[in-house]
Amino acid sequence: MTVLSATSRAVESFAAPDPFMVRIRDLIYQVAGIFHADNKLRALEERCMRRMQVLAIKTYRDYYDCLTVKSIRQAELVALLNEITIGETCFFRNQPQIDGIRNIVLPKILEQRAKLSLRHLRIWSAGCSTGEEPYTLCMIMLEETATRLKGWTFEILATDLNERSLNHAKNGVYNAYSTRNLPALFREKYFAANGNDLQIDRNVKNYVNFSRLNLTDETKMLFMKGLDMILCCNVLIYFDGASKKRVIQHFYNGLLPHGYLFLGHSESLYGVSEDFRLVHMPSSTAYVKGKRNV
Secondary structure, three states: OOOOOHHHHHHHHOOOOOHHHHHHHHHHHHHHOEOOOHHHHHHHHHHHHHHHHHHOOOOHHHHHHHHHOOOOHHHHHHHHHHHHOOOOOOOOOOHHHHHHHHHHHHHHHHHHHOOOOOOEEEEEEEOOOOOHHHHHHHHHHHHHOOOOOOOOEEEEEEEEOOHHHHHHHHHOEEOOOOOOOOOHHHHHHHEEEEOOEEEEOHHHHOOEEEEEOOOOOHHHHOOOOOEEEEEEOOOHHHEOHHHHHHHHHHHHHHEEEEEEEEEOOOOOOOOOOOOEEEEEEOOEEEEEEOOOOO
16 A cells, blocks of 8 residues: 655645646636636535536546537536535525614615605615525515505515526525524515425515526626615625626616615625725625715
């Protein structure tokens, strides 16, 4: 049996990655803005291996061909992106953020929106995963229709890169783990039992429009306009600096002058954009379009 020395093991652990894995990594970055550094390639390799097993392919070179020149290249690229972008979320995941939206941001937006002729709100959940975030926002808005939102209409746009997650969201059936933070009032009012799971009410579904969107698709991003609020939580952490700046610029262009941007609690725009003003709320933060006070 061969025994590697410590030096040999160190050299082996820092061996250059397979050149076709690097090409796959660069392809993913090109089409989706998601970048895997050399020291994070292992996660990408594992996801590629899952797809390679399905296709009965043994080498990264053959898999790269499947992604670039074979007839299945478009479908396989979507399948790989589905593997890469699997996220974990739940209803009412960030309660301080939800409270800030409901009690601080929404009144400010309504004050500015009231100056316009159309009493209609547009909210975008960018990177909505399996739908818990946009449905949470929808239920919050519905709760406000008898008070702050009386006489108003609203719509929620929910987009994600992962087709499987979007299908889950459209189906609207959630297990105990996804609904673990769901307040009793919302559980009783907006859900029905579906075996051991919960099915979200059709009325909530009607307010949410789910669609697949790549945040690095320059053309499609140009159509995301007239927005009062954008939530993009724990999505940009997968992007490199250049891709992140382009996405944030699109967010800025898509928001109305009074619009707000929400990121994940560990994310910030420091070093990314100076076009937003940071707003501090109890145990939460947001970004408002423009540098002046509103």
